[in-house]
Amino acid sequence: MDTVSLSEPHASLRIYNTLSKRKEPFRTVQPGKVGIYLCGPTVYDKAHIGHMVGPVIFDCIKRYLTYCGYEVTWVVNITDVDDKLIAKARQRDISMLEVAQENIADYQENLASLGVDQINHFPRATQCMDEIIGLIHSLVEQSFAYASDGDVYFDVTKDTGYGKLSNRSVSDLQGEGGTTVGRKQNAADFALWKGAKPDEPSWESPWGKGRPGWHIECSAMSRRLLGKTFDIHGGGLDLVFPHHENEIAQSECCHSRPMATYWAHNGLLRSSSQTGKVGGRSKPGSKLNKTSMADSAANATATEGGKMSRSKGAGGLAELIARQGGERIRFFLLRTHYRSTVQFNEPAIEDAGIGLESFYRLLKRYQRITGNDFYDLVVPSTRTEGASAASDDPTLQAASSCRDKFLAAMDDDFNTGGAIGELFELAKLINKFCDESGLDQEKGDPVERHQDTAALGKLRQLLTIWKELAGILGIFCQKPTATNATSDRFEPLMQLIVALRATARAKKDFATADTIRESLTSVGITLEDRTGGSEWTAGDANSIEGLMQLLIALRATARANKDFTTADTIRNRLEELGIMLEDRPSGTEWVQNADCGMRIAE
């Protein structure tokens, strides 16, 4: 086999290679360019969370390589022809194409939800038939493959390197057979082309009508989009054998060149019992828990333990994302090194979400102090650009050290878990800086405000570093869109409640103030008193009813205390929002005008 000369190694980046079973310095086929091929799904059914592990880590890998100055092309293939697709199409009485189309849409929506947006090409097997047939033809011509009764098989005995990826020998594999044993010359031979059975989707070929074997599409599509030799080939650990072993056999025998320099395999997800606790406090009166319970039937597979797979009924990724949010799931997956097995369960995702929330509070703090939006910060897009000049400021020095450690972790085979540790460290550093510089305090004195200018500049620098690093992981890149359908009502109601509470606090009526806060807590809203006023966390769809009940109760108390000013304030403010209160003997009910008197409450 010909050798391919590679670029000089990157100064610090190392990647684990399944082929050599060790970490290697990173070199590329073409200087400054990287080609990545990741094996995507067979789209016979909806995606499950296991399908997201590879895309999420490779999304980070591409971001990181780009950040390191490489021009990266990333391909994720889609297998849209296979036995299971055919079976599914028959079962549903639609075409194979339709089955594929549906599940591709599902897959891509899920990717988008997890922030995976770096993929350049999604080639589909059915759209690459010419390349596939050409490749098989070449293998037959070179005697690496043989036609047999409408099928074409790859002859593993002709490939001297066969088994090098998965560390097996051809003789080890000769015990196997399978249903096609009669047509094969060796038990370990595998199909490149399968002759069509009646009523199966098929394509014309020199060997008659048929369809490609599973492995050949990847050899064909990677060659078309990335060349005969490209840099990184990825996929789940379960694809090492036979899929990737066979890809190597096909491509390398055909081209007499290495197929890929690095073979990177992500660990598999395991579902584990939901009863197994993974830290994480449950919020008081949390609606999260309620939802988890309600959906526990849908997650039956997650309670069984063992490997995730569609054949075991795993699925419902879209529902999981709806429940947990894509960012949490992404963050959850990145907490663990990509080659490790991840125990997957919802409490663990919620646990990851708690950490994420502390980051959001930091961003909010930045906004509160500076009046600027964190998402407007412009960050360095490359590693060299981000390298800060030496500073004698201890805080900036410490931040720079966090950045160095973060990058060192990423350099070490994309250790996102270690990198996230540094993100937490940096966040703590920034919070501490805010605490110590007293930036949260309101300054009336112009002299003090002037002193703050330097501190504010420093704060901006610190957040910029934080955003730069978070961006490598693909988190906190863009402002989350407020999706709360109730937010139109929610904000004004909260403002009213908080104003009522502020009045109570001003009058040292702490009993009322505390009642209000506790009531909000039980509806899932946390109130935080700041120097400039109270802040609150977003509620969910059910919060509105809770807020209304709280207001009704507050008004009732005020009326009982003959505090008609407060009672009327509540009613009048609500009226301005188009909400009418109706006092009935059975209690007060509320009606939303906008909905033509349709009662929302019970």
Add this chain to the structure above:
RNA sequence: GGCGCCGUGGCCAAGUGGCUAAGGCAUCGGAUUGCAAAUCCGACAUCCCCGGUUCGAAUCCGGGCGGCGCCUCCA
């Protein structure tokens, strides 16, 4: 049976030969707060067991115990 992976505090999880074993969650103290929340400070592990190599090991080697993956479709 063949090939391979893993076992770090209550839980999750970095670290793979040498400063005080990252970080997150949880817990317990303290600062702060009207009280909280948030934030900060502090406390909390000698790394499954045994043996070996070494001046020195969680980190290397051997053995054991335990968990898991692939060898059939699978990310």
